[in-house]
Each structure stands twice: as structure tokens, then as C-alpha cells.
Amino acid sequence: MTSAVLDALGVDERRRAEYRELAASGALARVVRVDRDVVSVLCDEGLLRVATLPSDGLIVGDWVALNDKGATRLERRSELVRRAGPHHDQRQPLVANVDVVLVVRALDTPVALDRLSSFLVIAHDSGTVPVVVLTKSDLVDHVEAEVAATSAGLGGVETLAVSTVTGSGMDELRTRIAGRTIVLLGESGAGKSTLTNALCGREQLATAEVDDKGQGRHTTTHRELVVIPSGGVVIDTPGIRAVASFGDGAGIERSFADVVAVATRCRFSDCAHDDTPGCAVALALEDGELTQQRLDGYLKERSELDWLEQRMTDRQRSSEQGRGARRRGR
Ligand SMILES: Nc1nc2c(ncn2[C@@H]2O[C@H](COP(=O)(O)OP(=O)(O)OP(=O)(O)O)[C@@H](O)[C@H]2O)c(=O)[nH]1
Numbered sequence: 163m164t165s166a167v168l169d170a171l172g173v174d175e176r177r178r179a180e181y182r183e184l185a186a187s188g189a190l191a192r193v194v195r196v197d198r199d200v201v202s203v204l205c206d207e208g209l210l211r212v213a214t215l216p217s218d219g220l221i222v223g224d225w226v227a228l229n230d231k232g233a234t235r236l237e238r239r240s241e242l243v244r245r246a247g248p249h250h251d252q253r254q255p256l257v258a259n260v261d262v263v264l265v266v267r268a269l270d271t272p273v274a275l276d277r278l279s280s281f282l283v284i285a286h287d288s289g290t291v292p293v294v295v296l297t298k299s300d301l302v303d304h305v306e307a308e309v310a311a312t313s314a315g316l317g318g319v320e321t322l323a324v325s326t327v328t329g330s331g332m333d334e335l336r337t338r339i340a341g342r343t344i345v346l347l348g349e350s351g352a353g354k355s356t357l358t359n360a361l362c363g364r365e366q367l368a369t370a371e372v373d374d375k376g377q378g379r380h381t382t383t384h385r386e387l388v389v390i391p392s393g394g395v396v397i398d399t400p401g402i403r404a405v406a407s408f409g410d411g412a413g414i415e416r417s418f419a420d421v422v423a424v425a426t427r428c429r430f431s432d433c434a435h436d437d438t439p440g441c442a443v444a445l446a447l448e449d450g451e452l453t454q455q456r457l458d459g460y461l462k463e464r465s466e467l468d469w470l471e472q473r474m475t476d477r478q479r480s481s482e483q484g485r486g487a488r489r490r491g492r
């Protein structure tokens with residue numbers, strides 16, 4: 163069976179087999195947008211709107227088998243997850259079945275690298291590949307130096323510069339995303355929707371100018387999946403400045419592999435990397451192998467995760483105590 167729509171959405175034989183096993187009454191489809199009680203899906207019949215319950219937990223990028231009652235979700239091969247905020251412990255899945263996370267940043271506004279590295283952490287948590295995309299390259303000089311500095315400041319992450327005005331870098335980006343599912347993350351005004359439209363070749367999504375302070379206007383309010391004619395699928399998202407990870411630390415270890423590699427040489431395995439004797443990190447800072455910024459970024463991510471781990475442990479303990487008290491009370 164071949165289908166242009168499903169192929170464009172990135173279907174493969176494993177997915178088709180999974181769908182056949184369900185023997186669903188309706189089509190195989192992919193979720194392109196989620197509203198309160200309706201999901202929009204693309205399938206062979208085109209765009210359909212299907213009633214669902216929030217408890218179905220469908221998110222953009224999910225594959226579903228349609229049926230009389232709604233939609234049954236197929237296996238998620240990857241899931242990009244964040245926490246509601248730095249001091250929250252709710253797990254929020256953002257998008258599903260993503261291959262590459264594009265971290266988008268406008269070159270004409272200054273940005274804190276630790277905000278960008280938070281996106282790299284959740285990308286690595288989910289096993290997807292992060293790529294940084296620097297937009298609006300037509301507005302600045304020294305684009306190559308910016309690319310090099312961003313990549314180095316983020317531990318060597320792949321970094322591209324693009325302009326939707328001149329088209330510079332767009333072919334490289336198209337090649338990078340062909341045949342894959344990409345999600346765009348970054349702050350409001352970074353140019354995510356403009357980039358999606360440029361990749362689509364039409365004005366599919368609304369965009370808006372940044373205000374006179376250089377701030378975005380939160381123009382995009384929904385995550386939305388669109389098919390790119392040159393191949394691949396892009397999920398545009400509302401602007402966010404940073405994210406907090408809900409991972410187990412693996413994403414931090416990968417995003418800060420340079421810091422971790424140095425820290426393994428410290429004399430004590432529980433080294434706090436301050437004035438501890440035999441601290442390899444302190445030495446690396448002195449001789450320039452590591453920057454203070456990389457270390458601070460790493461420690462910030464670690465401390466947020468430590469907070470989460472402590473919170474989860476406390477929760478578990480109090481729920482066990484609650485169960486114990488109920489048992490004794492019986
Ligand atoms: N000069 C220039 N302007 C750009 C480029 N890309 C985007 N812009 C402008 O940047 C502004 C913001 O773009 P949007 O695409 O709406 O930004 P966004 O990231 O989707 O913002 P939110 O939806 O609020 O998260 C618009 O005025 C765009 O025209 C570019 O490559 N060059």
C-alpha cells in the first residue's frame with residue numbers, strides 16, 4: 163500500500179504493521195494539532211477533526227489509528243518532555259515521534275546560552291538530536307563567528323545560520339531535515355513560524371514583528387505540525403525562553419559531556435568543584451580547557467535536577483507513609 167500523504171508524514175513499514183495489527187475501523191493518521199477536545203489529524207482522506215478527551219493524552223506528532231470512538235494512539239518512539247517550570251514536578255510531554263530538535267535563536271538579539279542549553283538537555287533526554295539554528299543572519303555581520311561562538315559555548319553542538327530574507331543557509335537546513343520530524347523550540351520572535359513558512363513555501367502560519375524592545379509577541383499559541391514539500395515534517399511551537407528537564411540526568415550528561423569528561427578526573431568522585439583538593443575542574447578553568455560559563459550551566463542544570471529528585475523521593479515517602487497509616491487504621 164502506498165500513500166502520498168502518509169509517506170510525506172514519515173510513515174514506515176513498522177508503523178503500518180502496528181496499525182494493521184490493531185485492525186482499526188478507520189485510517190492511520192498523524193496528529194497535527196490538539197485543541198481542548200478535538201484533535202486535527204492528517205490521513206489519506208486529508209485533514210480530519212476527531213473528538214477526543216484530554217485524558218487520551220494525545221500530543222502533536224502522535225500516530226493514531228482512527229476508529230468509531232475516536233483515536234487509538236500508536237507507540238511513541240520518542241517523546242519530548244519538560245517540566246511545567248523549574249520548581250514544578252509535573253511531567254509535560256510536548257511533542258511525539260520527533261527526530262531532531264531545532265533550537266531557534268535570532269542573531270540580532272542577545273541570548274543567554276544557559277537558556278539554549280536547557281533545550282539541548284530535553285532534546286538529549288528524549289534521545290533526539292539537537293541542532294541550533296541562528297535566524298535573521300541578514301541582520302548581522304560576522305555570522306560565521308557567531309556560529310562558532312554559539313557552538314563552542316554549547317559544548318560543540320551542530321549550529322547553522324539561516325535567513326528567510328536572503329535564503330542563506332536554507333538549502334542546508336532543508337537537507338538536514340528531509341525525511342525527518344523536526345520540532346522548533348525557542349523564544350517568541352526568534353522566527354520559528356517564519357522559518358516554517360519558508361520551508362513550506364507558503365504562508366501557512368501567522369507571524370508578527372517583534373516590538374520596539376526586540377521582544378516577540380507570542381504570536382503562535384498552538385503546537386502545529388506541517389509537511390515540508392522538499393521532505394520532512396516540522397512542528398512549530400509557541401515561544402518559550404527556556405525549559406526545565408524532567409529527565410534522569412542523561413540529557414545533562416550528554417549536553418555537558420565536555421564538563422563531565424573533566425569532572426571524572428577529579429580526585430574525589432563526589433567533588434563539589436569549588437575548593438576541593440585535587441579538583442580537575444578548577445585546573446581546567448585555570449588553564450582555559452573549560453569556561454566558567456560551561457561549568458555554571460552544568461551546575462545549574464544539576465541543581466534543578468537534584469531538586470526534582472528530592473521532591474520525587476519526598477512524595478514517594480509521604481505516599482508510602484499515607485498507605486502505612488491507612489493500613490494501621492483499618
Ligand atoms: N530580517 C529578518 N527577519 C526575520 C527573519 N525570520 C523572521 N524574521 C522576523 O521576525 C519576526 C518574528 O517572527 P515569527 O516567525 O513570528 O517568530 P516566532 O518565533 O514564531 O514567534 P512566536 O510565535 O511569538 O513564538 C517577524 O517580523 C519576522 O518577519 C529573517 O531571517 N530575517
Ligand SMILES: [Mg+2]
Nearest residue numbers: 354355381382
Ligand atoms: Mg510563531
Ligand SMILES: [Zn+2]
Nearest residue numbers: 428433435441
Ligand atoms: Zn572537581
